[in-house]
Amino acid sequence: MTSSSINVAVIPGDGIGPEVITEAVKVLRAATAAADAELTLTDYKLGAEHWLTTGETLSEEVLDRLRSHDAILFGAVGAAPGDTRIPSGLIEREMLLKLRFSLDHYVNLRPSRLYPGVPSPLADPGEIDFVVVREGTEGPYVGNGGALRTGTPHEIATEVSVNTAHGVERVVRDAFRRASERPRKHLTLVHKHNVLVHAGHLWKRTVEAVAGEFPQVTHDYLHVDAAMIFLVTDPSRFDVIVTDNLFGDIITDLAAAVTGGIGLAASGNINMDRTAPSMFEPVHGSAPDIAGQQKADPTAAILSAALLLRHLGFSEQAERIEGAVENDVATRSGAPRTTAEIGDAIAAAVS
Amino acid sequence: MTSSSINVAVIPGDGIGPEVITEAVKVLRAATAAADAELTLTDYKLGAEHWLTTGETLSEEVLDRLRSHDAILFGAVGAAPGDTRIPSGLIEREMLLKLRFSLDHYVNLRPSRLYPGVPSPLADPGEIDFVVVREGTEGPYVGNGGALRTGTPHEIATEVSVNTAHGVERVVRDAFRRASERPRKHLTLVHKHNVLVHAGHLWKRTVEAVAGEFPQVTHDYLHVDAAMIFLVTDPSRFDVIVTDNLFGDIITDLAAAVTGGIGLAASGNINMDRTAPSMFEPVHGSAPDIAGQQKADPTAAILSAALLLRHLGFSEQAERIEGAVENDVATRSGAPRTTAEIGDAIAAAVS
């Protein structure tokens, strides 16, 4: 492999974010060193703590600096649930979602795999190995809507889900492409088109249209409520799921739970056109209750670093990390290890 | 018990609807006979089949006649997924949802209980006994929204979730009241207020306000994605869940799955002000693939009939049915019985 360089922005964030990111960085260093690639890391202080000190969520200036990196590694943000100093949802919307939207992360990629040896809450999970392609820049997440007569008995609050042909088509095509590269080559659209007629029909028509470009990929459709049932009774049936931003949020937490918990669930917020850096983050939140105690599982952050490497063309390194994780989780029993011990073990295995 | 009369409209619907309703009616007859109540049943032909023959979904005239009944027992509607003669979602929206909205069924009540002896897909389900109070007349179900430049690369499709203080407050108060009558007296609001700010804050503020009327009820909040995780890792934690129309749709199918499947899940679409008849229906759909084969489980329909009786003041009869179901499901093993055999057994037990 020829020598190359990777320039990564790191946003550790709040709560357990810094702890798990320390381990993900450890593994990233080990993997890139093994690949003879030069790794440059730049830390960005952002999140609830940062807001409390500076009043800043994400300035245009910081956003511009972030754009100069090849990719972003993100920990977790958010204050403790009871912390009334921080307006609820502020950091999530004005920092995390602002990043996803500004950097046009239209593919929110969330692989769901039950690694051998990992306990599932399902009695008979079978083999679970699917990937959710969640739309990341539209739907009910756009921040459209408002409230009238707030705080009165005549209050009306609306939320508008916005879906465009442009936005739906690009993520559906990405999902088909991913399905075409997987052994089972199957795509499931999850929506609720019997009720959400307008958005639902746009999604359905788009899937039908794009399917023509991928004759080797089979596809079907499930209402989101029916998908819930199958995710716990027959998760093996899924290969690639494509869905909107909100359904994707809901489905992927359930998927994480049935595959052993959000301690293992990685994600990528990907700009497939590469007009801006993509961002990789564990699905879990900042878990303030266990922060700073070396109790957090860094595996999801480490697997997110693997997705980052794959996105930047280091597929071999990504697979090494995933293989190391697979071995590591298969032998987890006995006394729980610290966050750092897990990171050390996986880093050693990829060196 | 003094002699009284009950006047029920019956909408068997499509697919397995008629089969399961036959059994629910059998049990209803047995229970009311035992209570010395006079039961009058009037059948209404509605649904996909009816639409194919008549072009009618639900006329104002039929709706008016339905209003004259004390309650409605509903089977299931919907054509086979592949049936292209019926516009997708048409019957659901113009018949089922039209009934819920026109008759102001603002409490969509969905009890979730894992009966002893019933297998759950969860390895360690624990004791599951909660009830979901799903708002039934607002949210993303209102049919607001539209599409612009349909079928072009510039299409925009929107869906508007409408939430009013009036609509949220009445269902939240109902949920608190139900919680106050249960042993654990706990209410959980499920929403996604960190993203759906306007609607989410209306729901949160309303819960805080109404909580003051029920000092004996504790309450907490979960984002819908986190609720997914707990529904499979710790469903025992839930007592009463109150949530919006769409989140309620999603949660209750998952709840049905973890408590043994939608063959057992009953629901009531309740107008608590009694300005119009309430409607009771199994959560499952019309399952055209097994229709007419006596394979469908009528238990959900039978439990829906129990909810109907409770709503009309026949609590003792409702409990008898629920007790009979509890006994019946505890001993289900060996060769599967027909739909009618299950109905016969439960009807005999309540006679």
Ligand SMILES: CC(C)[C@H](C(=O)O)[C@@H](O)C(=O)O
């Ligand atoms: C924190 C929150 C805004 C976010 C989302 O809803 O997308 C999270 O739940 C996720 O899934 O990454």
Ligand SMILES: CC(C)[C@H](C(=O)O)[C@@H](O)C(=O)O
């Ligand atoms: C058939 C459909 C319109 C309905 C809903 O979404 O409410 C169903 O899924 C339900 O839960 O009763």
